[in-house]
Amino acid sequence: MEHVDVLVAGSGFGGSVAAYRLAEAGFEVVVMERGRAWPPGSFPRSPAQMGKAFWDPAAGLHGLFDVWSFGDCDSVVSSGLGGGSLIYANVLLRKEEKWFVRESPLPGGGYEHWPISRDMLDPHYDAVERMMGAAAYPLDKKGYQDTAKTRAMQDAAAELGLDWQLPPLAVSFAPKPGARPEIGLQIVDPEYGNLHGVPRRTCKLCGECDIGCNEGAKNSLDHTYLSAARRHGADLRTLHEVRTITPRPGGGYEVGFVQRDPLTELQTISCDRLVLAAGTYGTTYLLLKNQLPGISKTLGTRFSGNGDIISFLLRAQDRPIAASRGPVITSSIRLPDGAYIQEGGFPAFVDWIAEAADVGDEFKRAVRFVWERLRGLITRDHNLSAELSRLLGTGELSDRSLPILGMGRDVPDGVLRLHGERLVLDWDAETSREYYAELRGTMRRIGDVLGAEYSDAPLRRVLTAHPLGGAPMGRHIGEGVCDSRGEVFGFPGLYVADGAAMPGPVGPNPSLTIAAMADRMADRITTRKNAPMPVRTALSFTEEMRGTLNGGDGFAFHITITADDVDRFLTEPEHLARAEGWIDAAICGGRRPIERGWFNLFAPGESPEHREMRYRLHFRDGENQPRTLLGVKHVKHGPPTRLWLDTSTLHSTLLEGYVEEGEEGSVLGTGTLRISPADLTRMLTTFHTAGPGGAAALARFGAFFLGELWDVYGPGN
Structure with missing residues (x-):
């Protein structure tokens, strides 16, 4: 099996920063990015290209945009080398000090x-800004002086007494640092080069x-x-998706x-350190799906959309706005409570789409055009210029309308979980x-100043480009999945480095904060570079059980139960281990491999004298339908004569689908x-250990096992 010092899963703001810092420090780094590389000139523009520009491998799509839809929230994230930076709006704002809150109630x-x-x-904000070439518009x-949308936001903020600024943007307006900004000049490559090998040009305000x-x-x-990570030896592997x-x-x-x-079979690689940077959805999904024994129960919690809102100011009477000229965002208004409002922009071809969508006005212009042509045939007037001009219209909707973006502090009380594989x-x-x-x-008040109509249609729901949470940091395992430097509690060398x-x-655009935290995380890893990795001792044993379902259908399983870290397994109340092997049942199509399995030894029961041995096994039946076998052994206070019966009898339930803890499923048997x-x-002959001090x-x-039995069945209990 291939082995590397560090594997980075994902290449967004967390993964890219980690890859560069660790490769620079001399680690052997492999970056796995599920999407492809997108050099300048390759991004889709035509309808045919756009139709294939989405990410859904099941439908044969391996494009740039990954769109998620949930009950109260839709999200757009990216798939490609560079992650969200390929489609974000370039803003690099720092999280305000007062919003690093302590004990804010939910x-x-x-x-x-x-x-x-x-x-x-x-210090990490400073480092990221330097690397990203942050510069105000x-x-x-x-x-650049005639950027109407920027002036409109500046004037509206002044009228309302709000704080307006030109935020730092990760955009090259000049061909090199210190040079004069100018549109369309070739950019001088930095010393670490350009991994695409394609010439770049300064912003043309498109x-x-x-x-x-x-x-x-x-x-x-x-x-x-x-590009800098590759210069230091990092191996960047596109179209590689981490699964297990x-x-x-x-x-x-x-x-x-x-x-x-094309899709390959599952392959494996080993690493000393694993950095998860697959984005809020990708990283949370990986941790939920793999169910590492003993991981924090806060996994999946603290979801937030970063307070994102997108609305529109339509047909401003005060002035033209020309939203299609400039970078997407050039300026930002900060509200007293810490929220932000930023003007949006869109490509010039959207102007045509907007005008075509204005059906009412377009219909009136078309009717007038037909009438004028009929009149022209009668009067023999063959000059169509005026009529064509009126048919195209004044472009009022596109020229005087503006997307407007809000973000701030919504309540992080969302929960991400698995429902089957979803x-x-x-x-x-x-x-x-x-x-x-x-x-x-x-x-709305900004719209009033500009004489524009406010509209949040057709969205009318939360649309976020900044999903956050799912594997939150905390002070301890009861509060978060990882610590303040991203290391997962109970799993040395496993890090979370993304949203x-x-x-x-975060409040403002979170990209800079994610990158800064990854930079800080890299400090910990590099300072530990020459220190030995924490070692763990694993213990496993194999168990076979047989019986019946539904009063007569034969059923059996053969599983190997593994505690990857014996010390953690013994000290945690749930005593969770993983289970692998097979089940064998005619009702399920014969012998079937277990895809994922969990085992709890002497987990707390309904009373202090009650323990439970719990089994949860996921597999697919002979028709490839997902199934879950739940089992429990009840170890209850009673005479010692009950010990053998309680510890050797598994009460089992076969459920339809992959049923996670806390969920209910349809009972099949x-x-x-x-x-x-x-x-x-x-x-008893299958017990073995791996690692030091076996x-x-x-x-x-053994002492733990016998002690638990004594606590339940011993004299006087």
């Missing part, structure tokens, strides 16, 4: 707590930032961190992955209703499985 209970401060991040320079910059003017991560994560006995991780387009979101925007109402109210680690909304004395004897670990396990 409506459903619990608290938002940031175990980090602005002071801790400021050069509004006072020749060629408004195409959010659909990929074909000029290469965006200082996206492929042009910055990833398994802790290795003694430390490190084994990672299963597939190659896309990621679902339980989140009700109602808890953030007051926040959304205030932000929309300010947007999933955010315990709440119930029954009882038992282990025979002969099978028990064989099981004999001592086995002794600790």
